[in-house]
Amino acid sequence: MKVIHKINELRVELAQYYHSEQSIGFVPTMGCLHQGHLKLMENAVKENDIVVLSIFVNPTQFGPEEDYEEYPRNFKKDFTKARETGVDYIFNPEVEEMYSEGYNTFVEVEKLTEKLCGASRPEHFRGVTTVVTKLFNIVRPDIAYFGQKDFQQFVVIKRLVKDLNFPLKLEMVPIAREDDGLAISSRNKYLNKREREAAGVLYQALQKGENMILKGERNAYKVEEKMKDLIKDEELASIDYVKAVEPETLEDIEKISKEVLLAVAVFIGETRLIDNFYIEEIAGN
Amino acid sequence: MKVIHKINELRVELAQYYHSEQSIGFVPTMGCLHQGHLKLMENAVKENDIVVLSIFVNPTQFGPEEDYEEYPRNFKKDFTKARETGVDYIFNPEVEEMYSEGYNTFVEVEKLTEKLCGASRPEHFRGVTTVVTKLFNIVRPDIAYFGQKDFQQFVVIKRLVKDLNFPLKLEMVPIAREDDGLAISSRNKYLNKREREAAGVLYQALQKGENMILKGERNAYKVEEKMKDLIKDEELASIDYVKAVEPETLEDIEKISKEVLLAVAVFIGETRLIDNFYIEEIAGN
Numbered sequence: 001m002k003v004i005h006k007i008n009e010l011r012v013e014l015a016q017y018y019h020s021e022q023s024i025g026f027v028p029t030m031g032c033l034h035q036g037h038l039k040l041m042e043n044a045v046k047e048n049d050i051v052v053l054s055i056f057v058n059p060t061q062f063g064p065e066e067d068y069e070e071y072p073r074n075f076k077k078d079f080t081k082a083r084e085t086g087v088d089y090i091f092n093p094e095v096e097e098m099y100s101e102g103y104n105t106f107v108e109v110e111k112l113t114e115k116l117c118g119a120s121r122p123e124h125f126r127g128v129t130t131v132v133t134k135l136f137n138i139v140r141p142d143i144a145y146f147g148q149k150d151f152q153q154f155v156v157i158k159r160l161v162k163d164l165n166f167p168l169k170l171e172m173v174p175i176a177r178e179d180d181g182l183a184i185s186s187r188n189k190y191l192n193k194r195e196r197e198a199a200g201v202l203y204q205a206l207q208k209g210e211n212m213i214l215k216g217e218r219n220a221y222k223v224e225e226k227m228k229d230l231i232k233d234e235e236l237a238s239i240d241y242v243k244a245v246e247p248e249t250l251e252d253i254e255k256i257s258k259e260v261l262l263a264v265a266v267f268i269g270e271t272r273l274i275d276n277f278y279i280e281e282i283a284g285n
Numbered sequence: 286m287k288v289i290h291k292i293n294e295l296r297v298e299l300a301q302y303y304h305s306e307q308s309i310g311f312v313p314t315m316g317c318l319h320q321g322h323l324k325l326m327e328n329a330v331k332e333n334d335i336v337v338l339s340i341f342v343n344p345t346q347f348g349p350e351e352d353y354e355e356y357p358r359n360f361k362k363d364f365t366k367a368r369e370t371g372v373d374y375i376f377n378p379e380v381e382e383m384y385s386e387g388y389n390t391f392v393e394v395e396k397l398t399e400k401l402c403g404a405s406r407p408e409h410f411r412g413v414t415t416v417v418t419k420l421f422n423i424v425r426p427d428i429a430y431f432g433q434k435d436f437q438q439f440v441v442i443k444r445l446v447k448d449l450n451f452p453l454k455l456e457m458v459p460i461a462r463e464d465d466g467l468a469i470s471s472r473n474k475y476l477n478k479r480e481r482e483a484a485g486v487l488y489q490a491l492q493k494g495e496n497m498i499l500k501g502e503r504n505a506y507k508v509e510e511k512m513k514d515l516i517k518d519e520e521l522a523s524i525d526y527v528k529a530v531e532p533e534t535l536e537d538i539e540k541i542s543k544e545v546l547l548a549v550a551v552f553i554g555e556t557r558l559i560d561n562f563y564i565e566e567i568a569g570n
Contacts, residue, residue, distance in 0.1 A: 007450060011452060018303065018304075019303075019304055019305065019306065020304065021304065100447075102444075102534075103448055104394055104395045104396050104397065104444060104448060105392065105393070105394045105395075105414075105444060105445050105448035105449055106392075106393050106395065107390065107391070107392050107393075107418075107449070108390070108391050108392075108393065109389055109390045110389045110390075110391065111389050112389065129390075130449075133392075133418075133449055134448075134449055134450050137449055137450040137451050137452060138450045138452075140452070159387075159389060159390060160390050162385075163388055163389060163390035163419075164390055164392070164415075164418055164419055164422055165292060165419050165422040165423045166422050167296060167422060167423075167425070249387075
């Protein structure tokens with residue numbers, strides 16, 4: 001496994017694969033690799049000849065009040081995990097390598113990015129779509145892997161790839177969870193013991209919503225309200241959003257029919273956590 | 286020479302070249318091919334194994350009051366010219382093929398696009414950078430060719446390519462001119478006989494500016510004023526802008542030193558024409 005810091009160096013390394021039939025799998029991350037990332041890498045290794053992992057804490061997707069500086073970084077551990085999983089290249093550029101002097105180009109997906117997390121993190125998705133465009137052009141993968149935990153991010157990137165005609169496939173990999181159901185996230189590190197216990201409430205609320213739907217509830221508002229009630233009972237939790245939406249457009253729905261995305265964003269103390277259930281093929285539809 | 290209307294069909298055709306060492310040259314146009322385009326195609330044919338010409342009148346780069354509907358189209362003549370020049374593929378998509386339902390992604394280069402033409406055509410460059418990004422992803426060229434007449438467009442696309450890490454080279458091809466110096470443009474077709482004569486004033490103003498600089502004038506404001514005076518003497522002409530700017534950043538300058546871009550945009554009757562002189566290596570600097 002090679003670690004590469006420079007764009008041009010990575011291009012030179014990868015050039016040999018473009019002129020062959022070998023496929024390149026790509027896993028873009030901000031590092032601090034956990035069980036969720038491992039699943040992405042495992043799938044990429046299984047399905048491609050060559051796998052590139054990028055580790056880059058992208059400043060432009062953090063808001064001015066957000067945790068860019070504190071975001072956990074641990075390259076040494078990441079290196080070991082990536083090597084054990086069978087990754088071929090780690091691309092680990094400096095900020096100056098990605099955004100050099102005079103940088104001024106931005107890629108924006110409209111509408112979709114105003115919903116859910118976009119409402120409370122207005123610049124976030126512009127940062128994501130811009131850096132993902134850059135990384136796609138640098139790596140030129142055949143398949144890129146993203147986690148379902150960031151469901152909205154996946155929907156936005158799907159739109160980006162379709163609209164800008166990127167010649168690649170996207171794969172969404174299911175959420176990895178702790179024993180109590182908490183979605184694994186680098187930000188879970190911020191939680192103290194009491195908060196960690198409280199954080200289980202996101203999963204409980206999603207289960208509550210799913211159970212209501214499986215039992216026949218079709219009123220999206222009622223489902224959301226019951227989920228909110230459950231979260232409000234946890235005193236360390238404060239809700240950013242709790243939503244039942246159409247999974248492709250992320251539009252609000254009144255009546256749940258074929259499929260639905262239950263998505264939640266909740267502050268546990270100071271830490272903002274997100275989670276979702278994507279419920280496909282709802283019975284009786 | 287093949288004419289292709291569908292993105293996927295072009296991808297299939299071009300796939301064979303990606304897995305070989307053959308280079309792809311790309312000439313993006315809005316059709317109505319003239320002497321300027323011929324130079325682009327000739328260079329592309331000379332320098333590459335395969336040449337793709339795109340003909341697409343891109344609606345998103347026209348303002349609501351602009352000439353999208355009237356913009357001249359003549360596929361039959363374009364076809365003959367392209368074939369004679371040695372182009373291999375014409376990519377000629379419908380609008381719906383490029384912007385399908387739910388389209389919502391935009392690529393924007395900031396700052397540079399606010400200057401010169403960007404001031405009077407605020408949405409224009411966003412349309413250009415978005416469609417060029419799409420075309421680059423569809424064609425995946427090794428070299429893309431653009432005309433110097435749209436100097437600002439070239440500077441903006443250079444920024445786009447650098448910032449978004451497109452793995453390709455750009456080539457700027459000099460302006461083709463009529464006998465009286467008028468830069469050849471598809472929009473020259475809009476001019477009546479009297480206007481056609483008046484249109485020579487753009488070139489005369491640029492010559493005036495260049496002569497002043499060659500004779501030692503270093504005050505940008507004085508150069509601009511003399512150029513403006515010359516244009517104002519033509520009663521069919523009305524000035525959009527007349528500028529001496531730094532060629533890379535398009536920033537205003539006070540003192541002309543190493544190099545300068547003289548750029549003009551002038552309405553001749555209802556028709557807006559642009560032209561420029563790029564003066565490199567000014568003596569005594």
